Amino acid sequence: MALAQIDYNDTIFPISYVLHNLKIHNPRGVLVFLHGWGSNKELMKLAFEKSFEDYVHLYIDLPGFGASTNEQILHTCDYANIIKSFLSYIRTHLSGLDSQEFIMVGHSFGGKVATLLAKEQLILLSSAGIVTPKSLKVRAKILLAKLCKKLGIRASFLRSQDAHNLNEAMYQTFKNVVNEDFSQSFKQCRAQAHIFWGKDDSATPLSSGEKIASLLPHSRFFVLEGDHYFFLKQATHIQALYQGTAQQGV
Incomplete structure (x- = not known):
């Protein structure tokens, strides 16, 4: 585990992170894993560290979770700006990654942050962002x-x-x-989006995934077995589906 000190709005945010697969030759990109609300990088690492072997993995504790402390009131856009600065820090301090594509992978709340940051490729796992009736x-x-x-x-x-x-x-x-209603943000995202959802998800219902898929201009939608944490046991399946569609183009 490492810690970066990121300056944002005159406040220092300590960002805890883990890099995995750094020694592989000619990686296909850097997967940036953003966890959901109340979770941490360890959960994402547990799920994905044995998959996507041709990619460098970057696991991050978002501010206020895991080992990334926070005492500031934030909005989702602040999280995106902090992580954007953090990724610039990574590119600067690890020259081997400066030319790599950073592929955003976001679960639940992390999906909203990932959507704001994605450029070429985006992987959403039961993303938050659609307001459902209470x-x-x-x-x-x-x-x-x-x-x-x-x-x-x-x-x-x-x-x-x-x-x-x-x-x-x-x-x-x-x-x-x-x-937050993230409908407009989904509409404005131009990345190729690969959306994965647990069919029995009760935290972010399947209808939310279908809505997100209809809003993102370039997307493929996959319904898998499981609940909100369906990806914990299906990382290799997600890898196969992602690589199949990424090669074809969305």
């Missing part, structure tokens, strides 16, 4: 939380599971990003 139970919790706030009552027990154990800055960040 259940009656969730709407009731939101109303109760707002009432408690007006009354000055701390009601942390009403927080979403994804917001548990967050510092105040990260909790405010969570509120900034959780209900």
Whole structure:
């Protein structure tokens, strides 16, 4: 594991990362893995380190997760700008990668960040970014939380599971990003997009994947067995499908 100090908006963000397959000869590119909300680089490494053997792998802890600490309130665009600066740092400090294509791979929240950064190729794994109707139970919790706030009552027990154990800055960040409609960002992305989805995903439903596929101008959509974390056991299958479509062009 390594740590880079990235200066963004007069704040230093420590970015923890791991590079894998650095010694391979003539890599086909650099896969940049961006995890979902509440996760970390180790999960992505566990899933993919034994696949995509012809690529260099770059596993990153996004600010506020894993070993990348954060005390600033951020939006998704801030995450994208921080990671963009980090990738420039990598190109500068590792001359062997300066001419390589960086292929963004994003799961859930990381999919939104990846979409903003992708240039030529994009791999989405059950990406967030489509706003779905909230259940009656969730709407009731939101109303109760707002009432408690007006009354000055701390009601942390009403927080979403994804917001548990967050510092105040990260909790405010969570509120900034959780209900973003990324439809326009998907429309504006010109990268060749390879979208993979777990058919039993309840966190980001299959209908969201179908919507994203319809919005991205150049995309292929693959439905695989499993839930929100379907990729944990299907990395080699994802590799085969990606390389097949990447060679043909989307």
